[in-house]
Amino acid sequence: MTLIDSHCHLDFPELSADITAVLARAHKAGVDRFVVPGVAVDNWEGVLNLCANYSGLYPALGLHPCFLQGDHTDDLNTLEERLSQHLEVIAVGEIGLDLFIPNADLEAQLAVFRPQLVLAKQFDKPVLLHVRKAHDQVLKQLRQLKLARAGLVHGFSGSEQQASEYLKLGFKLGIGGAVTYERATKLRRLVAQLPLDSFVLETDSPDMPLFGYQGQANYPERVAMVAETVAHIRQQPLQTIIEVTSAQSTKILSL
Numbered sequence: 001m002t003l004i005d006s007h008c009h010l011d012f013p014e015l016s017a018d019i020t021a022v023l024a025r026a027h028k029a030g031v032d033r034f035v036v037p038g039v040a041v042d043n044w045e046g047v048l049n050l051c052a053n054y055s056g057l058y059p060a061l062g063l064h065p066c067f068l069q070g071d072h073t074d075d076l077n078t079l080e081e082r083l084s085q086h087l088e089v090i091a092v093g094e095i096g097l098d099l100f101i102p103n104a105d106l107e108a109q110l111a112v113f114r115p116q117l118v119l120a121k122q123f124d125k126p127v128l129l130h131v132r133k134a135h136d137q138v139l140k141q142l143r144q145l146k147l148a149r150a151g152l153v154h155g156f157s158g159s160e161q162q163a164s165e166y167l168k169l170g171f172k173l174g175i176g177g178a179v180t181y182e183r184a185t186k187l188r189r190l191v192a193q194l195p196l197d198s199f200v201l202e203t204d205s206p207d208m209p210l211f212g213y214q215g216q217a218n219y220p221e222r223v224a225m226v227a228e229t230v231a232h233i234r235q236q237p238l239q240t241i242i243e244v245t246s247a248q249s250t251k252i253l254s255l
Contacts, residue, residue, distance in 0.1 A: 003227060003242055004249040005127065005220040007094075007174055007202035011046040012034050014206040014217045021108060022219060023054060030242075032056050033255060035202075037128050037154075039064035039095040041075045057255060060091040060118060060128050065098040065109045072112050077170045079116065083123045083206040090253050091142055091151060093128025100132035103164040108232065117145050121232055126151035126252055129171075135162040140245070149247040150252065154209060156187075167198055172248050176202045177210040177218060180229045188252055192233050196241070200249045201226050 005026070009015065015022050018131055026034070038047040038061040051057040061082055083089060095116045097109050120127045126149045131138050135158040150170030155178065156163065161175060178184050179191055190201070204227070206217040211223055227245070229236040249255065 001243045001246050004033040004154060005031055005203050005223040005248045006017050006035050006200040006249045008034050008205040008220045009033060009039060011043060011050050012206055014231065015237045017051065024222040025219065026241055028199060029224040031220055031223055034220055035060060035253065038062055039094055041068045041078055044082060055147045057246055059088060060093040061089050062093040062095040064094045064130060065113050066101055067107065068112055076115050080119055083119060091126045091128050092116055094154065095127060096130035097134035097138050098130060098132045099134045107118050114141060117141060119146065121145060121147050129153045141166050154202065155204055160190055172200050172252055173198055174202045175199050176204050176226060176232060177208045180206060180211040188233055193229055196244045197248055201245045
């Protein structure tokens with residue numbers, strides 16, 4: 001089984017400007033499927049077009065908490081329209097809460113996050129969660145809404161207890177470049193201890209560079225390096241890591 005990058009922004013200019021070469025390098029590294037999350041209304045069309053033009057690319061649409069400004073009633077209505085019109089959209093995402101950004105407004109973020117969870121439930125879609133310094137608040141919303149389907153916690157960096165709570169709700173934890181840093185002791189300990197079927201692999205390209213590539217654009221081909229790191233940490237065969245994590249992405253996102 002080949003690798004899946006469960007979270008990469010192939011529509012961002014750093015990657016889309018040379019998308020044929022980016023995908024060719026990924027395929028050479030054994031990566032053949034890519035989940036491309038939307039982050040704001042003005043990039044949804046680009047995500048949909050890109051995924052329509054290249055095989056193995058799967059679109060998700062959402063309103064990212066770091067891109068929120070002003071009233072988003074119209075954006076939420078547009079999201080509902082897109083979900084009803086574009087059956088190829090596999091998930092609602094990238095959505096969530098981010099209390100790490102300067103002047104974070106929790107209530108304003110909740111006013112956009114919660115309706116998107118409702119839409120995911122309405123359209124029977126999994127969700128792609130962006131969460132920074134807000135796992136407890138996100139978990140509270142998930143418990144209250146009881147989604148029909150779970151999803152992925154992108155770039156997970158929470159505690160063991162928070163990981164356990166997501167897993168109880170059916171979510172899988174997205175593991176990316178952060179695990180390649182030896183200083184990420186908490187994350188590496190989680191990766192070593194939790195069942196392998198708790199995880200999916202990702203890059204968040206062009207962001208979240210791996211160790212040794214700091215300050216550079218990230219690329220989906222490097223999900224293979226994430227897999228190698230996880231295999232080393234867990235002392236398991238690389239092919240086992242690839243098969244189990246790819247199976248989890250395939251199952252939870254219905255790829």
